[in-house]
Amino acid sequence: LDTILGSQHNYNPIFKKSISNTYLGNLGSPYLSNIYRDRNVNEQFLPFSPYRNYMLKPEDIVFFNTTTPFTSVYYETGGPKGRAENLLRVLQTQNINPNLNVGVSYNLISSDGQYQNQKTKLYDFSFFFSYKKERYGLDFVLNQNSLNNEENGGLSEDTDLTDKSEDPENLEVRLDGAKSKLTNFNFFMNHSYGIGEEREVIQEKDTTYSYPINFIYNFKYESDSWRYKETIIDNSFYPHYYYDTKSTFDKVEYSNIRNTFQLVFNENKNKWIRLGARFGIISDLGKYNTRLAVKEISFHQTDTKIHNNQLLAGLFSSAGSSLNWNATGRYVFEGYKQNDFELKYELTKWIGKKDSIHHGVSV
Numbered sequence: 001l002d003t004i005l006g007s008q009h010n011y012n013p014i015f016k017k018s019i020s021n022t023y024l025g026n027l028g029s030p031y032l033s034n035i036y037r038d039r040n041v042n043e044q045f046l047p048f049s050p051y052r053n054y055m056l057k058p059e060d061i062v063f064f065n066t067t068t069p070f071t072s073v074y075y076e077t078g079g080p081k082g083r084a085e086n087l088l089r090v091l092q093t094q095n096i097n098p099n100l101n102v103g104v105s106y107n108l109i110s111s112d113g114q115y116q117n118q119k120t121k122l123y124d125f126s127f128f129f130s131y132k133k134e135r136y137g138l139d140f141v142l143n144q145n146s147l148n149n150e151e152n153g154g155l156s157e158d159t160d161l162t163d164k165s166e167d168p169e170n171l172e173v174r175l176d177g178a179k180s181k182l183t184n185f186n187f188f189m190n191h192s193y194g195i196g197e198e199r200e201v202i203q204e205k206d207t208t209y210s211y212p213i214n215f216i217y218n219f220k221y222e223s224d225s226w227r228y229k230e231t232i233i234d235n236s237f238y239p240h241y242y243y244d245t246k247s248t249f250d251k252v253e254y255s256n257i258r259n260t261f262q263l264v265f266n267e268n269k270n271k272w273i274r275l276g277a278r279f280g281i282i283s284d285l286g287k288y289n290t291r292l293a294v295k296e297i298s299f300h301q302t303d304t305k306i307h308n309n310q311l312l313a314g315l316f317s318s319a320g321s322s323l324n325w326n327a328t329g330r331y332v333f334e335g336y337k338q339n340d341f342e343l344k345y346e347l348t349k350w351i352g353k354k355d356s357i358h359h360g361v362s363v
Helices: 013-017 048-055 159-161
Strands: 020-022 031-032 071-077 087-096 102-110 122-135 136-151 178-195 199-203 208-212 213-230 248-264 275-297 300-315 322-333 341-349
Touching: 013 020, 013 031, 031 048, 048 136, 048 178, 048 213, 071 300, 159 213, 248 300
Parallel strands: none
Antiparallel strands: 020 031, 071 087, 087 102, 102 122, 122 136, 136 178, 178 213, 199 208, 213 248, 248 275, 275 300, 300 322, 322 341
16 A cells, blocks of 8 residues: 555446446446456355445455554545535554554445436445464454445336437436345454464565464354335336235345364475465355245245355465466365365466566466
8 A cells, every 4th residue: 555556546346346347327336247257156145246346345354564553535526416426435544562453444435326216325334453473363354334225227218318308317217216225244253373483484575474384263254134125116117016016125134154264384495395285164154034925915034044064175376486376176065055066276477577566367
């Protein structure tokens, strides 16, 4: 953050993750990356996927170690009254002592959109701290995300898009009084303990210290909720009714607890062990809450519990001067997804001189 201040024009969160996206045109609206590799395919909670890049999860948090308090405030606004977009980002972090850093961040998006019933409002709050002393390290993250969307169902007539005589806010839309709300809460702790003799590691002219072996345990809890409410039902938009002909309310919820144990053998420059390796076990406990039919005229919310236990193994090389790679494999040996497996390999090759910005080609 102190040396690279590029891409200031790129304020839209979805374009920070993928260079090409299809979305509804205003900040906070659902999107889909046009690049298949950049799509969110690993979300357990399906309604979360088209909003993932607006939300904060533990893997998005940057931990700091600073000798002086650091504050960053970013504000972006544009558009006329009634169609304005506003974006606010605030970050505050500081070290309490040489071993402990604490930080908070707050992000806000408010966008009216160009058409009727298209307003979005999103906020996320994060509290995090990191502690590192000798062999022991602790990372802690707590995130709260909330997104409110008005749903208009699209334009009543697609030909209105080419009608230049009407302003977008005056065009007729399919739905009125429909809203959705998506919330996410996640909590994460990561413990690490070094084994062996500490050694100096130099990467990119930066000196760090590591141990030959690290024992890692992390705990993650996540709770998701999606609600849809409609006070006026359009007969032409919904051809069939199954419960209520006057209003609509639906919700689905998901929660998950994950425990991960890992043993990591860090890269060693001696002639016997040059590669890094990791081995671990992952335990997932999940619960879905959805509305299921009991009778033809009766619905109620029902919990469905699932669990998965999987093995993790990997090899990696991240200290190369021009070539780095990472290979991982997972196998579910017991639970709902028993016998499922995933194999992943990534390779990064630097062309030309390797600099601090890390331009490379990933395969």
